[in-house]
Amino acid sequence: MNDRDIDLKALENADDETIRRIAAGCPASDEEKERMFAMSRKIYNSRTNEREYNNEAEVSGVDIYRKPIWHKLAAVAAAMLIVTGVTAGGVLLSRNKGDHITVSSETKISTSPFGDLSDYRVRIMTAAIAPSVFEPNADKKLALTEALNSAEWTEISKDTSLPDGESKQIYFKKGDNTFSLIIYPDDTIYYNSGSDSKRYQLDEKALNAINNAVSTNRNPAISLSPLSFPPLTQLIQYGRTLLNPKRPQNLLRAQK
Amino acid sequence: MKAVDASVSFYKREGEIMTHDEFRKASKSSPEIAQRKLFDEYFSYVYTIVFSRLRSCAGREDIEECVGDIFADVYMCYDEQKELSGDLSGFIGMVARRKSSDVYRKLTRNSFGRISIDDEEAEQYEAPDNTEDTIEKKELRSKLINCIERLGEPDSTIILQKYFFMRSSREIAEHVSLTPEAVRTRCSRALKKLREKLTEMNISL
Numbered sequence: 254m255n256d257r258d259i260d261l262k263a264l265e266n267a268d269d270e271t272i273r274r275i276a277a278g279c280p281a282s283d284e285e286k287e288r289m290f291a292m293s294r295k296i297y298n299s300r301t302n303e304r305e306y307n308n309e310a311e312v313s314g315v316d317i318y319r320k321p322i323w324h325k326l327a328a329v330a331a332a333m334l335i336v337t338g339v340t341a342g343g344v345l346l347s348r349n350k351g352d353h354i355t356v357s358s359e360t361k362i363s364t365s366p367f368g369d370l371s372d373y374r375v376r377i378m379t380a381a382i383a384p385s386v387f388e389p390n391a392d393k394k395l396a397l398t399e400a401l402n403s404a405e406w407t408e409i410s411k412d413t414s415l416p417d418g419e420s421k422q423i424y425f426k427k428g429d430n431t432f433s434l435i436i437y438p439d440d441t442i443y444y445n446s447g448s449d450s451k452r453y454q455l456d457e458k459a460l461n462a463i464n465n466a467v468s469t470n471r472n473p474a475i476s477l478s479p480l481s482f483p484p485l486t487q488l489i490q491y492g493r494t495l496l497n498p499k500r501p502q503n504l505l506r507a508q509k
Numbered sequence: 510m511k512a513v514d515a516s517v518s519f520y521k522r523e524g525e526i527m528t529h530d531e532f533r534k535a536s537k538s539s540p541e542i543a544q545r546k547l548f549d550e551y552f553s554y555v556y557t558i559v560f561s562r563l564r565s566c567a568g569r570e571d572i573e574e575c576v577g578d579i580f581a582d583v584y585m586c587y588d589e590q591k592e593l594s595g596d597l598s599g600f601i602g603m604v605a606r607r608k609s610s611d612v613y614r615k616l617t618r619n620s621f622g623r624i625s626i627d628d629e630e631a632e633q634y635e636a637p638d639n640t641e642d643t644i645e646k647k648e649l650r651s652k653l654i655n656c657i658e659r660l661g662e663p664d665s666t667i668i669l670q671k672y673f674f675m676r677s678s679r680e681i682a683e684h685v686s687l688t689p690e691a692v693r694t695r696c697s698r699a700l701k702k703l704r705e706k707l708t709e710m711n712i713s714l
Contacts, residue, residue, distance in 0.1 A: 258700075
């Protein structure tokens, strides 16, 4: 549109009266009108057909369905066959019962190399409280003995060099059976029963559980009660060795 | 076309506006003839409504499709036995305006960004209270169409078809039975006259 033209945009979206006046000059040719009429008829017919199709799809009334008689007979025969099969199977099973079935009542319970530790009494000594000891509460003791029972114990050479740093000692007693475990900073464990000694490496999960049970001591350290495991003199002596972990052989000699 | 007019003449005299009941009766005897009559009677009106709404965003094909769709909607309304009352042209006009507005929204959907109503920017897009503006526009339209009509035939038709319906001189020539050159000449003169009239009325477009 150039400057000589005019913009009749003002007539857009006009009111009804204006529309009727503009419609007087409607420019659509007969050909265009025919095209639009045909289009309107086509749309109308397609919608009508669609609606009729939908109406035809609707159903009414009740159609009674009668099964053929042979269906009933076949169903009865099949039911009898199933009942016979189930009965025969049950009889056969009951005759052979016990002959081929072996029920294992054995359940493997994991234990430490020193047996099940769950019914041992436990006392713990750390460098912080030595020569005193403390008895862990029931939960801590359970966690500790379960961790030791289920751990993977790998025996290593007793001559493996001892690391620097503080160690912890755990005493076990059940009747006359006593032994101790020393947990070194390098996460190796020294087993000492007086008559026998070994050194082990444990898996990381077990070590974490043991360290958690040993290091968490909410109870104050108690003085050693007059129990015979191990004698007070040995504990005091061993408490001193904790400050110098390179001397465990002294303790062994003292215990002997 | 004559046959169609003759077939519906039993209930209509030429120039009278059809009513809902009359269309229903005619539809029962021959739907196609009744639809043809309705279409012929209201085509210009519907086409102008649609064109007026969509001229800025739609092509001719879209406009023709919209017109066809509107008439199909109207036929369907009668088929569905809907309760219709009042003026038939008012009903058709309402269907045409709604449908063309739908098409307008569909065609312009992507040209407008969307802003949340909670957004701070939403305020500046808020529709103003435009009653005054609406009245002014209506007055302007009325004056403008008066000025065009005062040009007389065929100039008023030429101006409307050229600058509102955006038809070419050749298409207008067929409609007003003139040559395209004559249409261009008349259009130029009519436009000059129209400008003078609008200037006298202090209207600038």
